[in-house]
Amino acid sequence: VGPCTVDVSQEPPDHQITQDPETFDEHVEGPFDLVAMQRLLSLSDTIQGFLDEFTRRAAVETGHHCSITLDRRGDDPYTVASSDGMTLELDELQYGNGDGPCLEAMRTSSPVIVVDFSRESRFGDYPAHAFRVGARSSMSYPLVSVGPSMRGVLNLYAETPLDPGPELRGRVQALAYSGSGVVALAQRLAGQQELIGNLRLALRSRTAIDQAIGVLMGQQRCDAPAAFKLLVQSSRNRNVKLRDVAAGILASVQRGDPGSPGARY
Amino acid sequence: MSPDPIGLSLRDGFDLSGMTVEQAWLRYVGLGGVEGPAEMARQIRSQAAMDDYEHDLIAQALNEHFLDHGQDHPVRYSPGMAHIPGNQP
Numbered sequence: 001v002g003p004c005t006v007d008v009s010q011e012p013p014d015h016q017i018t019q020d021p022e023t024f025d026e027h028v029e030g031p032f033d034l035v036a037m038q039r040l041l042s043l044s045d046t047i048q049g050f051l052d053e054f055t056r057r058a059a060v061e062t063g064h065h066c067s068i069t070l071d072r073r074g075d076d077p078y079t080v081a082s083s084d085g086m087t088l089e090l091d092e093l094q095y096g097n098g099d100g101p102c103l104e105a106m107r108t109s110s111p112v113i114v115v116d117f118s119r120e121s122r123f124g125d126y127p128a129h130a131f132r133v134g135a136r137s138s139m140s141y142p143l144v145s146v147g148p149s150m151r152g153v154l155n156l157y158a159e160t161p162l163d164p165g166p167e168l169r170g171r172v173q174a175l176a177y178s179g180s181g182v183v184a185l186a187q188r189l190a191g192q193q194e195l196i197g198n199l200r201l202a203l204r205s206r207t208a209i210d211q212a213i214g215v216l217m218g219q220q221r222c223d224a225p226a227a228f229k230l231l232v233q234s235s236r237n238r239n240v241k242l243r244d245v246a247a248g249i250l251a252s253v254q255r256g257d258p259g260s261p262g263a264r265y
Numbered sequence: 266m267s268p269d270p271i272g273l274s275l276r277d278g279f280d281l282s283g284m285t286v287e288q289a290w291l292r293y294v295g296l297g298g299v300e301g302p303a304e305m306a307r308q309i310r311s312q313a314a315m316d317d318y319e320h321d322l323i324a325q326a327l328n329e330h331f332l333d334h335g336q337d338h339p340v341r342y343s344p345g346m347a348h349i350p351g352n353q354p
Contacts, residue, residue: 195287202295209297225318228297229346232325236338236346241329242296 037181047186047193051081054182058154058175059083065135065157067091068179069102073149077106080152080183086134090157093129100126105140105153111173113164114138130157137162139169141176146183154179205243212246215253272341275309275320278327281339292326317343 040057044050051068058066067082069091079091094100100123101112114120115137120127130138135157143152154176162168209231216227234245273281279289289309290302298305300319308315309323320343328338 198291199294202291205295206297209295213297225316228318229321232321232342232346235325235328236342239332239337241332242325 037178037185040182041185047189048081050189051182051186052083054179055081055083055087058156058179061175062156062171064159064162065090066175067155067157068143068183069106069153069155070146070183071106071151077103080186087155087157089133090130090135090138091155093133094123094126097124097126097129099123100130101138102140102153102155105142106151109142109151111139111141111169113140113162115164116161134159136160139164139172141172143176143180143183146180147187150187152180152183208243208246208250212249215249273339275323275327275340278324278331278340279309282327282330284327284330289323289326289330292329293323296322296325296329298322298326317345321346 040053041050044053055066055068065083065087067087067090068080069077070080071077077095079088082088082091091102094102101114104123105112114122114127117127117131117135117137137158137160139156139158139162141154143154146152154172156172156175212231213224213227216222216230217224220227220230222230231242231245234240235242238245282289284292286302286306290298290305293300293305298319300308305323308319324340324342327340331337331339
């Protein structure tokens with residue numbers, strides 16, 4: 001096998017590709033600066049749309065296919081966004097194979113480049129599968145600091161052999177840098193959405209509890225803390241949650257049971 | 266008033282629950298709590314002076330987590346609430 005593969009971890013540092021993602025040049029400006037990022041966010045209705053739009057624009061920027069793979073500790077790697085179906089298939093083939101340039105970049109935290117899948121000797125059966133799907137080259141670059149217990153890789157797949165010179169490497173490194181910011185932002189947004197959803201659920205149960213406290217205050221002629229205490233005592237006695245006690249009280253009121261002072265719930 | 270001596274303190278109950286502050290706070294808000302997560306955490310950690318109602322809100326929030334795991338109200342309430350021993354974790 002000739003020199004068809006380039007593993008940049010073997011190369012001298014003058015290619016400006018940093019092996020350790022933590023030491024990426026912080027001044028690298030990606031093709032998606034702050035204004036572009038704001039535009040991307042404003043054009044996207046959902047977090048998934050935001051991520052997909054990033055990979056689509058990266059594909060347009062480079063003229064190749066693009067995806068982002070994430071690996072949360074303890075889970076299997078997965079493609080969080082891709083520019084098209086072919087890219088998704090190329091990623092999924094790697095996950096099924098258990099090996100491939102993206103997974104290697106994930107494992108080593110170093111960029112991995114395949115110049116020609118038809119002559120690639122690493123990664124088991126994957127290069128042959130990738131070639132059949134239509135990929136000729138790939139570049140996989142680790143993302144930087146996407147979150148705790150999380151690693152990520154930006155993948156480019158080309159239908160023609162790539163010339164992985166310093167100019168292209170610099171562009172892909174910059175893309176990976178931008179992608180890191182996009183993924184980190186998406187994760188924060190997703191966390192906020194999850195919190196809002198959980199608060200909605202919490203407030204739903206709280207409404208029933210507040211109403212039951214009001215009912216008890218009227219029936220028992222007591223203040224709110226005393227009514228709450230009655231609910232808690234019932235929860236302890238019956239080993240059920242407060243919202244279930246509250247739901248029982250509200251149901252009895254709806255049935256027309258007037259309750260009585262000193263009654264146990 | 267010092268809390269009922271039987272059962273876990275708020276601090277021990279929180280530590281034993283394995284919940285994050287946000288998870289405990291969501292339960293607390295769902296029961297009627299009005300403080301923010303940082304203040305609720307401070308009350309748990311420092312055992313800061315709080316009235317019985319606030320103490321029992323947090324105790325109930327923690328106990329409902331333990332209820333989900335088959336345990337019967339191991340966190341103690343304020344002295345105003347007669348303690349009924351449950352299963353210890």
